[in-house]
Each structure stands twice: as C-alpha cells, then as structure tokens.
Amino acid sequence: MTRFWVCVAGAGFFLAFLVLHSRFCASRLPLPLHFAFKTSWRAEEALYQLDVDWPKYSEYFTGATFCVAVDSLNGLVYVAQRGDNIPKVLVFTEDGYFLRAWNYTVDTPHGIFAASTPHEQSVWITDVGSGLYGHTIKKYSSFGDLVQVLGTPGKKGTGLNPLQFDNPAELYVEDTGDIYIVDGDGGLNNRLIKLSQGFMILWLHGENGTGPAKFSIPHSVTVDSDGRVWVADRGNKRIQVFDKDTGEWLGAWNNCFSEEGPSAVRLTPDGKYLIVAQLNLSRLLVVAAPPVGSIGDCSVISTVQLADQVLPHLLDISGKTGAIYVAEIGAKQVQKYVPVNSYFSSFGS
Numbered sequence: 001m002t003r004f005w006v007c008v009a010g011a012g013f014f015l016a017f018l019v020l021h022s023r024f025c026a027s028r029l030p031l032p033l034h035f036a037f038k039t040s041w042r043a044e045e046a047l048y049q050l051d052v053d054w055p056k057y058s059e060y061f062t063g064a065t066f067c068v069a070v071d072s073l074n075g076l077v078y079v080a081q082r083g084d085n086i087p088k089v090l091v092f093t094e095d096g097y098f099l100r101a102w103n104y105t106v107d108t109p110h111g112i113f114a115a116s117t118p119h120e121q122s123v124w125i126t127d128v129g130s131g132l133y134g135h136t137i138k139k140y141s142s143f144g145d146l147v148q149v150l151g152t153p154g155k156k157g158t159g160l161n162p163l164q165f166d167n168p169a170e171l172y173v174e175d176t177g178d179i180y181i182v183d184g185d186g187g188l189n190n191r192l193i194k195l196s197q198g199f200m201i202l203w204l205h206g207e208n209g210t211g212p213a214k215f216s217i218p219h220s221v222t223v224d225s226d227g228r229v230w231v232a233d234r235g236n237k238r239i240q241v242f243d244k245d246t247g248e249w250l251g252a253w254n255n256c257f258s259e260e261g262p263s264a265v266r267l268t269p270d271g272k273y274l275i276v277a278q279l280n281l282s283r284l285l286v287v288a289a290p291p292v293g294s295i296g297d298c299s300v301i302s303t304v305q306l307a308d309q310v311l312p313h314l315l316d317i318s319g320k321t322g323a324i325y326v327a328e329i330g331a332k333q334v335q336k337y338v339p340v341n342s343y344f345s346s347f348g349s
Contacts, residue, residue, distance in 0.1 A: 008349050019229040031212070032198065047286055047302045047340055048324060054336035055096040061333045062086045065313075067170075068334050071114035071121065072319035078123055079327065080109035089123070089144060094318060096336075102144030107133040110185060111170030111220075111314060122147065124169040126130050128185060130154075135165050137181065150199065158188050160201060165189065169219045178202070180229055180244075182218035190215040192231055194247065199204070200223040203247030210236055213249040220264040220314060226292045232262035232276070239265060239276070241295050251295030256285060264314045268339075269322050273301065277326065284312065284326070284337075304337060 017293055072338040074140045081091040088109055107129025115122045123140045126132055135156040139148035150163060153235025157164030166187030172180045177197025191206030192215065205213045215236025215270030222228050228250060229242040238254035239262055257278070262265070264277035267289065284304040290296050308310060311330030317323065324337040 037076065048284075048304050049184070051096075051323070051336040051338050053096060055092050055098065055334075058333060059100050060090055062100070063088075064332055065327045065330050065334050066109055066329055067112040067314040067324045068316050069112040069114040069123065070316045070318045070325060071116045071123075071142070073116040073118075073123060074142075075320075076114065077325055077334075078112055080112045080125060081332075082108055086252060087229075088124075089140075091142070091339060094323070095114075095319070098142070102140075102241070104140075104144050105133045105138065105146050106108055110168070111303040113171050113173055114197045114316075115173040115175075116173050122173075124173060126165075126170060126181075127168075128167040131239050135172060137165065137168055146299055151156075152193075152299045160196075160204075161284075163193075163199075163201070169217075169232045170221055172223055174223060178244075180221045180223060182215075182221045182231060183215075185219060186217055190218060190337075192221065192229070193216055194229075194240070194244070205242070205247065205249075208226060212252065213240070213242070215240075217261075220262070220266075222266050224289065230265050230267075230274065232265045234261040234263055237261035239298070243259040253287075253295070253298035255285065256300055266315055268317060269319045275315065275317060277315050277325055279311055279313060282306040282308060282310045282312060282330070284315075284324070307331070 019200045028161055053206040063081035063086045065079055067079045067080045072261050075094045077092045088103045088106035090101050091099045105126050109125050110128045111126040113124045121142050125138050127136050128272045132154045134154055135149035136149050136153050140146055143290045151165040156166035164191045165183045167184035169182045169185040181193045183191050190208040193204050194202045196202055207214045215233050218231050219234040220232035223244055227244045233240050238252045238259040240252045241250040260281045261276040262276045263279040272289055275291055276287055279322045285300050288299045288301055288303040309330045310328045312326045313329045315324055322339045326335050
C-alpha cells in the first residue's frame with residue numbers, strides 16, 4: 001500500500017498536504033511513494049497558488065522549456081524551448097490559450113524578454129547555441145520576424161568592438177530602450193553590460209571572481225523603479241545590486257542562498273518583493289525589497305516549494321496581475337502561480 005508521511009506544524013496540515021499533492025500532479029511528475037515533509041508555515045502565509053488551468057493545453061510543450069516572458073500590455077506569454085524539429089517559441093495568452101509558434105533563426109534559446117510599449121512590441125532572445133545563430137542576442141517582432149542581431153553569429157568571444165558574447169544568459173530592456181545583459185552562462189565571460197538604445201556600451205562590469213562587481217555565472221537581471229539593477233550571481237550564491245545610471249556597486253545579498261544560488265530574479269508589479277528561483281532546490285523565494293539607500297540583508301517573506309526535480313530555470317511576472325510564470329526545465333513545462341488577493345490587492349488595479 002502506498003504510504004504518505006507528512007509532518008506539518010500548526011493548523012495548516014490539510015491545506016499543506018493538498019497544495020503539495022496538487023503541485024506534484026500539476027507538474028506531471030509521479031508522486032513519490034515515501035516522503036517526509038516538514039514545515040512551520042501557516043495556511044494564511046501562502047502568498048501564491050498554482051493555476052492548474054494554465055495553459056489550457058500542455059501538449060504544446062514539446063521540448064525543454066528554458067525561459068518565459070510576459071508582455072503585460074498585450075496580455076501575451078512567450079515560451080522558448082529547446083529540442084530538435086520543434087517550434088522554439090510558443091505564444092500564449094495570459095489566460096492560457098495557444099496563439100502561434102515560430103522557429104526562425106532560433107538555435108538554442110536560454111533567456112527571453114518581451115519589450116512592449118504603445119509604440120513598439122518586440123521579443124528578445126539570448127541564444128547559446130553553437131550553430132549559425134548561436135552566441136547572439138536577437139530582437140524579433142511578436143510574430144517571429146528577425147529585427148536585430150547583437151554579437152557575432154556562430155562565434156563566441158570576449159570582444160567589445162564589435163561586441164561578442166559567449167553563452168549570454170538573459171537580458172532586461174527598459175521602456176527607454178536601454179538594455180542590461182548578463183553574459184555568460186558558464187562561458188568565457190562573466191559580465192554585466194548596459195547598452196543604450198543605439199547599442200552603445202554605457203557601462204560594464206566584466207571580471208570573473210568573488211569580490212564586489214565580479215561574477216561567477218551571472219544568470220538573470222532585472223531593474224526596479226528606484227533605479228537599481230539586480231543580478232542573480234548564481235555561481236557565487238548571491239544577488240548583486242548596482243545603480244542603473246552609473247553602474248556603481250550598491251551591495252549584495254548572500255545570506256538567503258547558502259544552499260543554492262539564485263537562477264532567476266524578478267520584481268512584483270508594486271516593487272515590494274523580489275521573486276527568486278533556486279534551480280536545484282525547485283523553490284521560489286519571495287523576498288522583501290529594501291528601501292532606497294539601504295540594501296541590507298535579504299529577508300525571505302515566503303517560499304513556494306515546487307515538486308522535486310521540476311528545476312525552475314527562469315521566470316517572469318505579469319505587470320497587470322502579478323502572476324508568476326515559471327519555466328521548468330526538469331518538468332518541461334511552464335507553470336503559472338497567481339497571488340493570493342489578500343496579500344496583493346493592488347495588482348491589476
């Protein structure tokens with residue numbers, strides 16, 4: 001007979017079991033026959049819940065889903081996946097309906113970003129492949145038309161003129177057109193680059209190391225409304241913070257990441273929290289954003305424990321609803337987690 005051993009402190013026993021069970025089922029992974037689970041959180045501390053109806057049909061996920069991006073202005077979700085003879089980019093609505101797919105000039109996607117303003121709608125992809133389109137960052141229309149290529153296609157490098165990449169991990173594009181790039185995911189480079197709208201280098205931090213403004217696998221980047229750049233320095237098990245205008249190093253968090261470095265970082269629409277993924281722990285952290293002028297230590301408000309071996313790689317957050325979309329390379333799917341209304345009542349207002 002299958003046995004489940006669950007030990008939960010407090011009144012959240014039944015809810016905790018249901019949440020755990022639903023996550024295993026929704027991630028389409030088999031539930032282990034024997035496991036031990038301990039937690040001290042109470043039911044009211046759960047800040048997010050899984051949307052089991054997203055997407056409407058999961059059969060469109062046919063490869064390893066490495067990244068996801070949300071175009072909040074138009075209500076679209078872009079998913080990039082890897083594999084042979086499959087569409088590399090899938091486009092869904094935020095409600096979960098599949099719209100289209102495209103594959104043009106995409107080799108091996110790693111990161112994706114949807115830049116959308118009333119004047120322009122575009123999709124940026126970091127490509128780490130070794131083929132004709134690898135080691136580049138490419139800008140596409142929402143229908144997959146290639147608009148711009150940064151880097152030397154098919155050739156990795158460290159050069160700045162012309163600009164070269166080696167396994168560029170992710171990027172963030174501001175509404176002004178300024179671009180923040182973390183390069184690379186285990187390649188020659190360990191650097192953070194800010195480019196202008198015209199692709200001129202505005203500032204750069206580019207050394208491998210453990211000191212301030214040095215990196216070991218910079219894997220994800222985002223920018224807050226207070227002018228701070230947040231970088232998931234995965235290999236060093238920390239998040240580093242910089243001034244977006246000057247590139248000045250503002251501080252670092254490492255106290256939350258002793259077990260596992262951060263693989264993804266994004267901010268909630270109200271700017272009060274950072275959502276951080278930990279790949280090998282299959283876990284999301286909800287971390288309080290510090291006030292301006294003080295980075296301090298990282299403070300975890302809540303966690304979202306995913307099923308074992310789901311492996312959340314990168315994520316994005318809807319600017320309208322606050323929903324988190326998580327690209328899971330272990331489960332080969334993207335899952336959506338929606339905020340509990342009592343905690344995030346301002347989202348979508």
